Amino acid sequence: MMDDSSLLEVAVKGSSTYVLDFLHYCHTLTSNNGCSLVVLNHNDIYSSKTGPALILQMEYLADVVVKAEPLVTGLATDVHGQLTVLNKGAIDEHGAVRSKLHNLHFKVKENSVEYFYPGIRA
Numbered sequence: 001m002m003d004d005s006s007l008l009e010v011a012v013k014g015s016s017t018y019v020l021d022f023l024h025y026c027h028t029l030t031s032n033n034g035c036s037l038v039v040l041n042h043n044d045i046y047s048s049k050t051g052p053a054l055i056l057q058m059e060y061l062a063d064v065v066v067k068a069e070p071l072v073t074g075l076a077t078d079v080h081g082q083l084t085v086l087n088k089g090a091i092d093e094h095g096a097v098r099s100k101l102h103n104l105h106f107k108v109k110e111n112s113v114e115y116f117y118p119g120i121r122a
Contacts, residue, residue, distance in 0.1 A: 080107050083103070084103055085103075
């Protein structure tokens, strides 16, 4: 589990190639051992000028991509943001592998987070 992948780029003095090589190595190592690799990336504070290329490569390697964003419509009192979950390895009822995209809203509470589908809350 990596808390912030943008710090890896800082550690290698801005070379996204080294970061991609390291993440690809970690992905291969965890895949061979039946483990999962979880990487957190902050798009809003990413330091590299080539940041989108690195983010796109990470999304390409990922089986599940979760993006937390503010609401497109602006602030609301009962909804704090939205999650977009892309599951690339989902198997449908016919046994075919397909990508599934889910959009959820969330509200941060004192000790937990409440998730719900858009339009469920009144």
